[in-house]
Amino acid sequence: MAGSGDAHLRGGAALLTVRDLVVDYATDAGVVQAVSGISFDVLPGETLGIVGESGCGKSTTGRAVLRLNQPTGGTIEFRGERIDQAGPARLRTLRREMQMVFQDPVASLNPRRAVKDIVEEGLAIGGMPPPERAARSAAVLAQVGLDQERFADVLPRRLSGGQAQRVAIARALALDPKLLICDEPVSALDVSVQAKTLNLIEELKAAYELTVVFIAHDLGVVRAVSDDVMVMYLGKVCEFGDADLVYDRPAHPYTRALLDSVPLLDTEHGFSGPALEGDIPSPLAPPTGCRFRTRCPLATEQCAVSEPQMRRVREDQYVACHFPLVADSASDAESAPDPTLSG
Ligand code: ADP
Ligand code: MG
Numbered sequence: 587m588a589g590s591g592d593a594h595l596r597g598g599a600a601l602l603t604v605r606d607l608v609v610d611y612a613t614d615a616g617v618v619q620a621v622s623g624i625s626f627d628v629l630p631g632e633t634l635g636i637v638g639e640s641g642c643g644k645s646t647t648g649r650a651v652l653r654l655n656q657p658t659g660g661t662i663e664f665r666g667e668r669i670d671q672a673g674p675a676r677l678r679t680l681r682r683e684m685q686m687v688f689q690d691p692v693a694s695l696n697p698r699r700a701v702k703d704i705v706e707e708g709l710a711i712g713g714m715p716p717p718e719r720a721a722r723s724a725a726v727l728a729q730v731g732l733d734q735e736r737f738a739d740v741l742p743r744r745l746s747g748g749q750a751q752r753v754a755i756a757r758a759l760a761l762d763p764k765l766l767i768c769d770e771p772v773s774a775l776d777v778s779v780q781a782k783t784l785n786l787i788e789e790l791k792a793a794y795e796l797t798v799v800f801i802a803h804d805l806g807v808v809r810a811v812s813d814d815v816m817v818m819y820l821g822k823v824c825e826f827g828d829a830d831l832v833y834d835r836p837a838h839p840y841t842r843a844l845l846d847s848v849p850l851l852d853t854e855h856g857f858s859g860p861a862l863e864g865d866i867p868s869p870l871a872p873p874t875g876c877r878f879r880t881r882c883p884l885a886t887e888q889c890a891v892s893e894p895q896m897r898r899v900r901e902d903q904y905v906a907c908h909f910p911l912v913a914d915s916a917s918d919a920e921s922a923p924d925p926t927l928s929g
Contacts, residue, residue: 592625593896594826594904600627601665601797602651602765608659609646616870620646622821623660628765628814633791633798635812635829637805637844641866642818644801648767651799652684653677664765682712685758689770691750695742701727701753702738708761726756729793730786748779755786759794766791767799772807784811805844809833817841820866820877823896827903837905837912840878876908884909 609621621643628634636644649655651662653669662669664684672680688694695704705723714722724734730752742750751771758766768787772780788811791798802808808815808829815832817825817840825838836842843862864881867873876894879885886908894906 593898594823595625596627596629599629601630602628602799603663603666604647604651604660605662606660607647607650607657607662609643609650609655610658618869619821619872620869621650622872624818624821624823625660626816626823626826628797628799630797631795632813633800633811635808635815636799636801636818637803637808637815638818639844639862639866640803641820641869643821643869644803644818645769647818648686648769648799648801651765651767652681652686654686682708682761683763684765684767685761685763686767686769687751687754687758687771689773691747691754691771691774692742692745694754695750695757697742700739700741701732701745702734704742704753705756705760708757712761722760723756726760727753729759729790730756732756746779747775748783751775751783752786755790759790762794764797765799766796767801769801770803771800773802773804780807787811805833817844820872821869822877823906824878825903825905825907826896827900827905831900831903835900835903835912837899837903837910838878838907839882839884839909839911842911843881876906 604627605625606623607621607625608623611618611620624647626634636647638644646655650657651669653672657670660670664680669680699707702720702723705726706719709719709722727734727737732749732752737749742753745753771787772783775783784807787798790796798811800808800811812829814827815829816823817832817838819840825832825836825841832841833845836845847862862881867877867880873880873890875891876882876885876889879889882889888908892908894908896904896906899905899910899912
């Protein structure tokens with residue numbers, strides 16, 4: 587079913603199905619290739635973590651799923667329905683089921699509206715009568731740990747970052763969504779508040795039976811909450827798989843370098859590979875072949891001329907690399923392609 591380059595796809599049971607998504611931005615400097623043909627599935631009730639350095643296309647991917655930006659190419663299906671082709675009226679309905687929580691909580695809230703009005707706004711648009719709205723808003727605020735009496739009439743600027751993010755989460759959940767896209771939801775929060783906010787998202791995920799896409803550049807955060815992890819580099823997927831496998835036994839040199847640059851990770855094996863050097867190349871003119879090759883310690887001529895396709899390196903672990911790092915046990919050696927034979 588899955589073709590070459592699509593080995594990691596989960597198939598028909600997925601709630602969210604993204605195929606060959608391309609998002610280009612036309613700018614004065616040229617065409618920014620923000621996302622360049624990525625495919626993934628998110629199964630119902632699971633959390634997909636998306637990681638990668640700043641600028642690799644994580645937010646663009648999340649926003650494209652909600653059609654906050656228009657895909658240049660590819661398809662996006664939500665419960666089998668083509669989001670990329672939905673008209674304005676249908677999109678309004680669909681967006682109730684797909685909610686997003688952003689990085690900067692205060693900026694994401696209307697500064698002139700009180701907390702209860704922010705939480706009720708989507709319900710009002712949906713036509714819910716005022717008494718029901720008020721009851722719903724009070725209940726959701728209580729669920730995110732904000733006392734209705736104390737916070738209902740407060741304006742966003744009087745909230746702490748953690749409180750504002752709770753309001754943003756309450757606003758999203760008030761609509762009883764199926765899919766929640768969290769774009770760096772704790773990156774702007776004090777460290778002391780980050781864990782609490784993550785725990786809250788985990789609790790609510792269970793209570794609301796949510797499917798979650800969780801975007802972060804902080805690898806530790808993503809591991810803690812994810813079933814699957816997708817590692818992006820310069821608009822491409824370089825590794826996809828079970829979170830524990832990807833973190834404990836990264837198979838792409840980029841994933842490994844990312845993990846090496848984070849000393850505090852609770853990985854079982856302390857990696858001692860080369861740390862990530864240099865900057866990400868310009869998305870106006872990405873490298874030929876493998877986009878990571880200009881920073882990769884293992885790159886050869888082959889990496890410049892042929893783009894590596896996604897392939898399975900272990901049960902539930904997939905990598906787009908000509909020379910994946912997989913020979914770390916006897917069982918791995920069986921499934922590991924011999925680099926001298928590939929290409
Ligand atoms: P991430 O969320 O991983 O940091 P983004 O998706 O925000 O990455 O950005 C991917 C690339 O697209 C970056 O090079 C960024 O500068 C560029 N980009 C993002 N939004 C726009 C835009 N509206 N116009 C032009 N370029 C953009
Ligand atoms: Mg981003």
